[in-house]
Amino acid sequence: MGLVDTHCHLQDRAFDEDREAVIARALDALEWVVVIGDSLASSEAAAALTREGVFAAVGVHPYHPEQVDDAGVAVLRELAKRPGVVAIGEIGLDYYKHNNAPRDAQQEAFRRQLDLAVELILPVVIHNRDSHEDLAAILDAYAGRLPGGIMHCFAGDAAFVERCLQWGFHVSFAGNLTFPKAGAVREAARAVPLNRLLVETDSPYLAPQPVRGKRCEPAYVAHTAATLAEVFGLAPEDLASRTTENARELFRIS
Numbered sequence: 001m002g003l004v005d006t007h008c009h010l011q012d013r014a015f016d017e018d019r020e021a022v023i024a025r026a027l028d029a030l031e032w033v034v035v036i037g038d039s040l041a042s043s044e045a046a047a048a049l050t051r052e053g054v055f056a057a058v059g060v061h062p063y064h065p066e067q068v069d070d071a072g073v074a075v076l077r078e079l080a081k082r083p084g085v086v087a088i089g090e091i092g093l094d095y096y097k098h099n100n101a102p103r104d105a106q107q108e109a110f111r112r113q114l115d116l117a118v119e120l121i122l123p124v125v126i127h128n129r130d131s132h133e134d135l136a137a138i139l140d141a142y143a144g145r146l147p148g149g150i151m152h153c154f155a156g157d158a159a160f161v162e163r164c165l166q167w168g169f170h171v172s173f174a175g176n177l178t179f180p181k182a183g184a185v186r187e188a189a190r191a192v193p194l195n196r197l198l199v200e201t202d203s204p205y206l207a208p209q210p211v212r213g214k215r216c217e218p219a220y221v222a223h224t225a226a227t228l229a230e231v232f233g234l235a236p237e238d239l240a241s242r243t244t245e246n247a248r249e250l251f252r253i254s
């Protein structure tokens with residue numbers, strides 16, 4: 001069994017020139033991919049890209065909480081019911097930059113989309129940057145109600161891995177795992193049980209070593225998977241079958 005990329009943004013304008021070629025390379029190298037929305041428009045675009053081997057998640061990133069009003073939630077609800085849409089995401093909190101959306105608006109948009117995931121019985125794809133405490137408080141309040149989820153592009157410590165596991169989440173690693181200075185992330189990764197482990201690219205961002213700095217694409221997930229296999233002392237093919245099986249179960253892809 002080959003690898004999957006559980007998190008890519010193939011609808012991004014970075015792929016406007018050669019999107020079909022990128023998808024072809026992805027499906028050549030991988031079992032399947034999940035295209036993740038980060039706004040209403042990009043969620044619509046993600047849903048439109050679904051086909052055999054291409055699934056989608058729909059959701060609004062914390063950069064755009066103003067989109068998650070009643071009308072926005074209605075749009076997401078309709079998109080989420082389309083065939084090939086397997087999750088709500090990416091949603092969450094991002095306190096990294098001072099000019100980000102107000103925190104209370106981010107939290108409200110996050111809760112509304114968590115409610116939608118509970119309503120539709122879909123797993124969630126979580127974005128978290130410099131917002132551990134508030135994110136944890138919100139997710140604690142949903143304990144036992146969410147039908148699974150992914151802490152995407154994990155960059156926390158072992159204690160935060162433990163929180164993710166308590167929420168019933170999977171933990172997904174992107175290209176930053178491979179960076180020479182990311183020893184702490186690799187150390188934290190060891191705390192993830194094999195049945196909760198996932199791998200992703202976050203394309204077009206975060207290309208792994210040795211293609212770091214280039215536009216990332218799903219086929220590059222093999223580099224991150226190779227590092228993850230080293231961390232766990234597994235053969236690459238065992239890491240691939242484990243993570244792909246985990247993703248298949250989580251997204252209920254047969």
Ligand SMILES: [Zn+2]
Pocket residue numbers: 007009036090202
């Ligand atoms: Zn993303």
